[in-house]
Amino acid sequence: MSGILKGMRVVEGSAFVAVPLAGMTLAQMGAEVIRFDRIGGGLDAGRWPLAPSGQSLFWAGLNKGKKSIAVDMRRPEGRELVTRIVTAPGEDAGMFLTNLRVRGWMDYETLSKFREDLIMVTLMGDRQGRPQVDYTVNPALGVPAMTGPVGWPEPVAHALPAWDLVAGQLVVSALLAAERDRLRRGHGQEVELSLKDVAAAVMGHLGLIGDAVVNDSDRPKSGNALYGAYGQDFVCACGRRVMVIGLTNRQWRGLVKATGTDAAMTDLTERTGRDLNDEGVRWELRREITAILRPWFASREVSEFAEDFDAAGLTWSVFRTMREALVEDADLSAANPMFQTLDQPGLGEFPVPGHPAVFSGHGRSAPRAAPVLGADTEAVLGDVVGLDDTEIAQLFDSGVVQSPRFKARPAA
Amino acid sequence: MSGILKGMRVVEGSAFVAVPLAGMTLAQMGAEVIRFDRIGGGLDAGRWPLAPSGQSLFWAGLNKGKKSIAVDMRRPEGRELVTRIVTAPGEDAGMFLTNLRVRGWMDYETLSKFREDLIMVTLMGDRQGRPQVDYTVNPALGVPAMTGPVGWPEPVAHALPAWDLVAGQLVVSALLAAERDRLRRGHGQEVELSLKDVAAAVMGHLGLIGDAVVNDSDRPKSGNALYGAYGQDFVCACGRRVMVIGLTNRQWRGLVKATGTDAAMTDLTERTGRDLNDEGVRWELRREITAILRPWFASREVSEFAEDFDAAGLTWSVFRTMREALVEDADLSAANPMFQTLDQPGLGEFPVPGHPAVFSGHGRSAPRAAPVLGADTEAVLGDVVGLDDTEIAQLFDSGVVQSPRFKARPAA
Numbered sequence: 001m002s003g004i005l006k007g008m009r010v011v012e013g014s015a016f017v018a019v020p021l022a023g024m025t026l027a028q029m030g031a032e033v034i035r036f037d038r039i040g041g042g043l044d045a046g047r048w049p050l051a052p053s054g055q056s057l058f059w060a061g062l063n064k065g066k067k068s069i070a071v072d073m074r075r076p077e078g079r080e081l082v083t084r085i086v087t088a089p090g091e092d093a094g095m096f097l098t099n100l101r102v103r104g105w106m107d108y109e110t111l112s113k114f115r116e117d118l119i120m121v122t123l124m125g126d127r128q129g130r131p132q133v134d135y136t137v138n139p140a141l142g143v144p145a146m147t148g149p150v151g152w153p154e155p156v157a158h159a160l161p162a163w164d165l166v167a168g169q170l171v172v173s174a175l176l177a178a179e180r181d182r183l184r185r186g187h188g189q190e191v192e193l194s195l196k197d198v199a200a201a202v203m204g205h206l207g208l209i210g211d212a213v214v215n216d217s218d219r220p221k222s223g224n225a226l227y228g229a230y231g232q233d234f235v236c237a238c239g240r241r242v243m244v245i246g247l248t249n250r251q252w253r254g255l256v257k258a259t260g261t262d263a264a265m266t267d268l269t270e271r272t273g274r275d276l277n278d279e280g281v282r283w284e285l286r287r288e289i290t291a292i293l294r295p296w297f298a299s300r301e302v303s304e305f306a307e308d309f310d311a312a313g314l315t316w317s318v319f320r321t322m323r324e325a326l327v328e329d330a331d332l333s334a335a336n337p338m339f340q341t342l343d344q345p346g347l348g349e350f351p352v353p354g355h356p357a358v359f360s361g362h363g364r365s366a367p368r369a370a371p372v373l374g375a376d377t378e379a380v381l382g383d384v385v386g387l388d389d390t391e392i393a394q395l396f397d398s399g400v401v402q403s404p405r406f407k408a409r410p411a412a
Numbered sequence: 413m414s415g416i417l418k419g420m421r422v423v424e425g426s427a428f429v430a431v432p433l434a435g436m437t438l439a440q441m442g443a444e445v446i447r448f449d450r451i452g453g454g455l456d457a458g459r460w461p462l463a464p465s466g467q468s469l470f471w472a473g474l475n476k477g478k479k480s481i482a483v484d485m486r487r488p489e490g491r492e493l494v495t496r497i498v499t500a501p502g503e504d505a506g507m508f509l510t511n512l513r514v515r516g517w518m519d520y521e522t523l524s525k526f527r528e529d530l531i532m533v534t535l536m537g538d539r540q541g542r543p544q545v546d547y548t549v550n551p552a553l554g555v556p557a558m559t560g561p562v563g564w565p566e567p568v569a570h571a572l573p574a575w576d577l578v579a580g581q582l583v584v585s586a587l588l589a590a591e592r593d594r595l596r597r598g599h600g601q602e603v604e605l606s607l608k609d610v611a612a613a614v615m616g617h618l619g620l621i622g623d624a625v626v627n628d629s630d631r632p633k634s635g636n637a638l639y640g641a642y643g644q645d646f647v648c649a650c651g652r653r654v655m656v657i658g659l660t661n662r663q664w665r666g667l668v669k670a671t672g673t674d675a676a677m678t679d680l681t682e683r684t685g686r687d688l689n690d691e692g693v694r695w696e697l698r699r700e701i702t703a704i705l706r707p708w709f710a711s712r713e714v715s716e717f718a719e720d721f722d723a724a725g726l727t728w729s730v731f732r733t734m735r736e737a738l739v740e741d742a743d744l745s746a747a748n749p750m751f752q753t754l755d756q757p758g759l760g761e762f763p764v765p766g767h768p769a770v771f772s773g774h775g776r777s778a779p780r781a782a783p784v785l786g787a788d789t790e791a792v793l794g795d796v797v798g799l800d801d802t803e804i805a806q807l808f809d810s811g812v813v814q815s816p817r818f819k820a821r822p823a824a
Binding site for chain 1: 539549636638767
């Protein structure tokens with residue numbers, strides 16, 4: 001069985017997280033994704049973290065399963081090649097993803113002259129095309145102001161490039177929607193969105209804009225508490241920290257039952273006259289609830305209650321570092337069929353994830369390693385552009401293109 | 413012009429963030445999305461934040477532009493109605509999104525008996541179907557361990573339900589990919605993914621699993637610094653805080669030039685023998701770089717350099733709270749065509765975002781408010797299930813369904 005998007009061809013001119021992730025998500029669903037880079041690699045070729053070899057684990061992670069070509073786009077021959085690859089014929093081709101926003105030869109107006117039904121999705125920084133990254137969008141919208149320990153006087157950034165991740169997935173669904181439209185109506189189109197608009201929209205979707213306006217309030221920092229209901233972290237007798245959730249009434253009753261704190265919670269209800277079956281009351285009384293639960297966790301090791309919590313169907317987890325998770329959590333091991341341990345040249349051997357979805361008509365797609373930069377240059381020039389061996393050799397000789405086994409020779 | 417997915421019908425049985433966001437993303441691209449809930453509302457009907465009326469801003473934010481029906485699924489007639497809605501005929505229908513994972517009448521095996529080419533996407537907590545939420549997945553994978561102020565001894569959770577957001581968008585692209593497959597090959601399918609697998613996969617994609625394995629290291633907390641290159645927050649003379657980025661070499665040179673710190677950076681290079689044109693060196697020397705830049709920002713108000721930074725194309729932003737952003741940032745105002753200020757019954761008037769992408773063939777879709785719970789019950793029973801007025805009246809009378817204007821009467 002092969003991926004659900006088998007047969008689709010997408011070309012990607014990108015760097016960093018969002019658009020590379022978009023292309024990779026399509027590749028992990030079976031699409032042929034051709035990423036082009038300048039010779040020597042794009043802006044993200046050396047992005048940290050690095051392997052001991054100095055090669056980028058980041059780049060390898062976000063370009064799995066793609067084809068890679070290296071082209072000198074400062075030269076007209078290089079620009080022409082990229083144009084021909086992007087606009088090559090094929091019913092399931094003519095799709096282009098980018099965050100590079102190169103005006104002129106690589107914009108929609110120009111490219112669509114070579115393929116009228118081209119679909120091009122461009123992710124910008126902000127809606128006016130100015131540069132923005134996750135690290136700047138996030139503070140501008142107030143997320144660091146609501147993140148961090150209670151009482152901490154400074155904004156705290158998240159460690160995850162969350163907006164890039166969301167934007168990348170929106171690029172995927174925008175492309176699929178545009179291709180669906182092309183199949184029905186025959187026309188291609190340009191799709192534009194920006195990282196900052198993605199973030200601003202989500203802040204609205206989550207009710208945070210409405211909250212700020214109609215309640216005239218900014219959400220305060222609440223440490224590791226679950227906002228709006230009950231959920232809190234506790235340190236156990238073994239020194240390990242756990243997160244326990246009482247978001248729904250069922251979760252809440254399960255937590256109270258498992259910790260044997262019914263009487264204390266009833267007492268809290270009577271003392272305050274507030275109904276703990278209301279999730280908002282649990283939020284407002286979270287400190288009092290935590291004071292009741294804390295001794296229970298402080299006097300027990302995780303191993304004493306883990307099985308009971310699982311058997312009771314509680315929603316909970318243990319705090320881990322990435323390394324601890326790799327040792328302790330079966331979901332990050334070979335027991336999880338989403339992962340395969342691959343030996344990747346220059347990087348080493350470690351568990352590599354495929355696409356998280358399983359499509360019943362296609363099964364699970366095995367992860368494939370990232371290419372070496374330029375690895376597919378020759379094949380793409382032949383298969384997609386339709387050049388013959390002589391033409392391809394001339395392009396390598398003149399340094400317009402490069403591959404790992406055919407580096408440009410110094411000029412004579 | 414109407415949305416790019418106009419004509420598609422999707423049914424959603426969901427709660428909380430990920431799947432409601434998925435359905436809403438489809439609705440904001442023009443699909444008809446019918447969300448069914450139990451009478452009185454689902455698990456997220458009262459999720460915080462709330463408007464002064466007590467109504468949920470969260471629910472309204474994540475269900476914009478959907479149709480809502482309220483059905484008593486404890487009764488066989490209610491389950492039959494939902495089954496008929498999910499499996500109703502139509503080339504662009506027969507698509508179902510859920511995170512409820514109800515076995516029996518609402519599972520794929522049963523529903524697909526009524527429509528063989530049904531597409532059903534199910535988001536689970538973990539790959540074994542156990543409950544997990546963003547607040548538990550995140551600590552389990554080590555993100556809070558790498559978030560927060562340098563030296564802070566505890567894990568710090570992010571305030572954004574980032575994994576839910578990513579998972580929701582993957583649900584969208586999985587649905588669109590499965591529908592593409594159905595158009596080509598005629599068959600439907602079941603698609604399953606889990607929140608925890610989504611998070612684990614992304615940790616791999618970002619290189620964090622490889623880093624932990626091949627470098628045997630856990631990423632440390634680095635406060636608000638950009639990981640792996642240069643980016644840092646600074647407090648200015650006016651008390652405002654800014655984030656400035658030197659991720660790419662171009663950004664870095666721009667920042668040095670704009671702050672007139674060339675000589676000091678050259679001196680740092682000579683003193684350390686390290687090349688600041690290497691992004692990794694900028695990361696390793698971030699404290700020294702920050703010490704050079706700090707006095708520059710500390711002695712200037714944001715208003716003194718904002719225009720110059722913009723004119724120089726620097727990548728930077730001001731830290732704001734949500735309320736400050738709504739006042740100060742044009743991207744969160746009516747100047748941004750993504751937003752429209754809507755007056756929503758029970759909630760109030762505030763800027764509401766549409767889909768962030770603009771499709772050139774369809775234009776920008778205007779945001780539509782969320783329905784009142786059950787608002788479309790009558791219309792859906794007529795238009796989708798095909799019941800006549802008498803049959804619909806009987807269902808209302810018997811309390812199997814409900815709408816805002818036709819509440820069930822007390823039993824006689």
